[in-house]
Amino acid sequence: MTQNSQSQTPSTPADARVMAEGLMRVMTSLLGIVERETELVRAGDVRGAMALEGEKSEMSRQYVSAISKLKGSRDYLTKSAPDLLAALHKHHDVFRAMLQVNLTVLATAHAVSEGIVRGVNGELQRRNLPNGYTSGGQRTAPGPRQVTPLSVSRSL
Numbered sequence: 686m687t688q689n690s691q692s693q694t695p696s697t698p699a700d701a702r703v704m705a706e707g708l709m710r711v712m713t714s715l716l717g718i719v720e721r722e723t724e725l726v727r728a729g730d731v732r733g734a735m736a737l738e739g740e741k742s743e744m745s746r747q748y749v750s751a752i753s754k755l756k757g758s759r760d761y762l763t764k765s766a767p768d769l770l771a772a773l774h775k776h777h778d779v780f781r782a783m784l785q786v787n788l789t790v791l792a793t794a795h796a797v798s799e800g801i802v803r804g805v806n807g808e809l810q811r812r813n814l815p816n817g818y819t820s821g822g823q824r825t826a827p828g829p830r831q832v833t834p835l836s837v838s839r840s841l
Contacts, residue, residue, distance in 0.1 A: 694758045701766045704758065705773055708751040712780045715744040719787045726794050806835040 695701040718741045725734040755762075755773070762770045813833050817825040 695761060698765055701758065701762055701769060704751075704754060705762075705766075705769050708748075708755055708773065709776050711744065711747045711751050712776060715741070715748050716780055716783055718744055719783060723787045723790045726790050731794065802835070802837065809833065809835060 695704050718737055722734045722737050722741065725731070725737075759770075810832060819825055
């Protein structure tokens with residue numbers, strides 16, 4: 686353990702409660718941001734969801750810091766405040782479940798957008814290919830000169 690994390694270990698039940706409440710406050714704030722992001726992505730407002738990135742990053746940093754403090758205090762909490770530790774575990778389980786929903790929504794949006802881009806690219810490639818046939822009656826395979834790259838502008 687580092688000197689810094691040792692000085693942050695609670696020495697009284699009141700200190701432990703303050704630390705736990707801080708962690709729950711951070712998880713609740715981060716969960717609120719994640720829920721807003723999930724709603725925006727579900728509504729198709731990806732740009733609005735991306736606007737939450739800075740706030741989400743800051744709250745994530747605070748969450749990691751609070752979890753690190755908690756890990757350094759686990760032994761003390763187990764002995765002096767097991768009910769508080771159980772409440773933290775319950776809160777964290779809800780937090781983890783909501784994060785999983787968010788990740789599922791983001792993965793779905795990513796897969797849908799990737800499918801759209803691949804579909805558009807496939808259609809563009811078909812339009813650019815010459816309509817030729819081999820002596821066996823099969824379509825000619827495109828050469829590297831016929832394949833054109835797809836360019837996407839993110840500023841639109």
